[in-house]
Amino acid sequence: MAETLVLLKHRDVPGIENIDIYEQHGGYAGLKKALAMERDAVINEIKTSGLRGRGGAGFPAWIKWSGIPKDTKKPHYVLCNADEGEPGTFKDRELMLKLPHMVIEGMIIAAYATQSAKGYIYIRGEFVESARSIRRAIDQAYKKGYLGKSICGKEGFDFDLYIHMGAGSYECGEESALMSSLMGERGQPRLKFPHAPLPIHEGVWQSPTLINNVETYAAASQILAHGGAWYATMGTENSKGTKIISVSGHVKKPGNYEVELGYPVLDMIELAGGVTGGKLKAVIPGGSSVPIIPAELCKDFKLDYDAHQVVQYSMRTMRLPVVGSGGFMVFNDKTDIVVLMRRTAEFYTHESCGKCTPCREGTRWIFKILSRITTGGGLPGDIDLLVNICDQIDGRSYCGLGDAAAWPIMGAIKHFRHEFEYWIEHKRSPVGEDCLPPAPEPLNPLLTLTPV
Amino acid sequence: MSEQAGYVPVVGAVAEPQPAPEKSYRFSEQAIQELEEILTHYPDKKSAILPALWIAQREYDGYLPPQAIQEVADRLERPFVEVEGVATFYTMYNLRKRGRHHLEVCTCLTCAVMGAYEVVHHLEKRLGVKVGQTTSDGEFTLSEVECLNYCGAATVVQVGDKYFGNITKENVDELIETLRNSNEFTPADLANAIVRLHIPERTAKK
Secondary structure: OOOOOOOOOOOOOOOOOOHHHHHHOOOOHHHHHHHOOOHHHHHHHHHHHOOEOOOOOOOEHHHHHHHOOOOOOOOOEEEEEEOOOOOOOOHHHHHHHHOHHHHHHHHHHHHHHHOOOEEEEEEOOOOHHHHHHHHHHHHHHHHHOOOEOOHHHOOOOOEEEEEEEOOOOHHHHOHHHHHHHHOOOOOOOOOOOOOOOOOOOOOHHHOOEEEEEHHHHHHHHHHHHHOHHHHHOOEOOOOEOEEEEEEEEOEOOOEEEEEEOOEEHHHHHHHOOOEOOOOEEEEEOOOOOOOOEEHHHHHHOEEOOOOEEEEEOOOOEEEEEOOOOOEEEEEEOOOOHHHHHHHHHHHHHHHOOOOOHHHHHHHHHHHHHHHHHHOOOOOOOHHHHHHHHHHHHOOOOOOOHHHHHHHHHHHHHHHHHHHHHHHHHHOOOOOOOOOOOOOOOOOOOOOOOOOO | OOOOOOOOOOOOOOOOOOOOOOOOOOOOHHHHHHHHHHHOOOOOOHHHHHHHHHHHHHHOOOOOOHHHHHHHHHHHOOOHHHHHHHHHHOOOOOOOOOOOEEEEEEOOHHHHHOOHHHHHHHHHHHHOOOOOOEOOOOOEEEEEEOOOOOHHHOOOEEEOOEEEOOOOOOOHHHHHHHHHHOOOOHHHHHHHHHHHHHOOOOOOOO
């Protein structure tokens, strides 16, 4: 099966990041169509399309859009989450770099549909190159009258778009933490619905706020240009449309591939040129937060929001996602899964914001135990201890970072328990010496990463 | 109010109170204008703490000493501790001086399996420092960072505002030589680039 190019259709056109070339290739047609429609009709198009949030959670976009209050007693805000941080994902980086106008167009449509006068793109601090592209695009859009006062001659529709740069925090990709960060605070999450109002009622600066991923806004511009019904013809019953999958790891041609949702995992590897350096061992299909899939089970999985894996804690069963944010990482048979999980655990230990105890302490414990196992000090009860700690973290914090730290470990224990047992029994790697070189000797006794 | 009965302070457990940092402002005329422009983007002054810290990081040679945090706090009329809390939370705000080039090697999942640790070990030997340290001539600081989200080109190294992809232990020496011969000061360049991104063209002044 080939790619289905909707968002990335024109990515190789030279100069597509400039407004003139973008307009020649059908750019801003979606906005013009939207402005000729009633606000509710725009939201209806999104509803017809079945678009679901592309940041990882897959929440239906139209529910957020239609939930913004119809009155404007308080100002409304449109936020774009461009704090792409999930290991393995690099779709937003490319979208912003090559097709900045598509993202901006989607945001202007969202602003029209939700009666917002101000919008912010929260871009992670490292993405200077992509942010420059967005900066140029915003300046061009102001000159052409797509931003500012009375957009496209539509009286009473004013929209200003600002860039807000992050400063290095994975946690800020979580929507409530992102809003805290935008308001000049530490990027820590807040209480969620039903214990606190939804962002659509009280988000940033206590005002109704619409927050979506970069890819969601880009898709919205195409949905308005070509119609929601057209978009809904692609994908599966519950996961309509296309998704950009970022393929990396042991493959011949790593990169971004846009496919219809419901695309088989094995075909995805073929599309990226097949496995290099050995046979396929495992795939992490949706960014580091989703559980790993071993090679022999890959044929059973498709990339859509219905696909899931089940893990078992002592008292409860969890259904874990497969597609996530679309960070598709392929590993060959020279990869040591236990060492890989130690690295995953190190990531979450470093990025846990420290607000909730289960996540702050639990991620550290997982990392310490996995470090102990992978340096030859594993104890017989360590696997059960890991499962127990994951059980204590999962679902017991304000945001999903703790859950996301527990899931990959649970997935790895489910499918590769024998490798953990081998490490504990033989004190060496089951795949031999060339699995992964040892991590640098830590300056900080807990983390190998640079202390601030 | 009478003294609290039964309250015995724990001697030695509380940090010595630090004297307030000296007030000597270093924001240039251009920096003040940029801050004024940025303040128009938000409904309150607190929201400008992040961009203001980026300005301070540029004005204070690529890192944030306590004076820089004090200056941001005063200019935004916020308490020192609030700004300090923000500055210490985010990893891209440097609380200590960095080398002229800050090498940030991504060692997250994809990069780790594609040889990032080999690159780190090679750099440690080549530069004679450990991860987290700066060379004695102040040229390079070596760091390990979490995912830079350019996994398609693993291993990735970030230096200032630039990404370098497909780095291996073979071609990293070339990168080191190129950087050694350039006359940029990349930590401040990165802060400058980020500040400029906030400023719309229509209000930007050369």
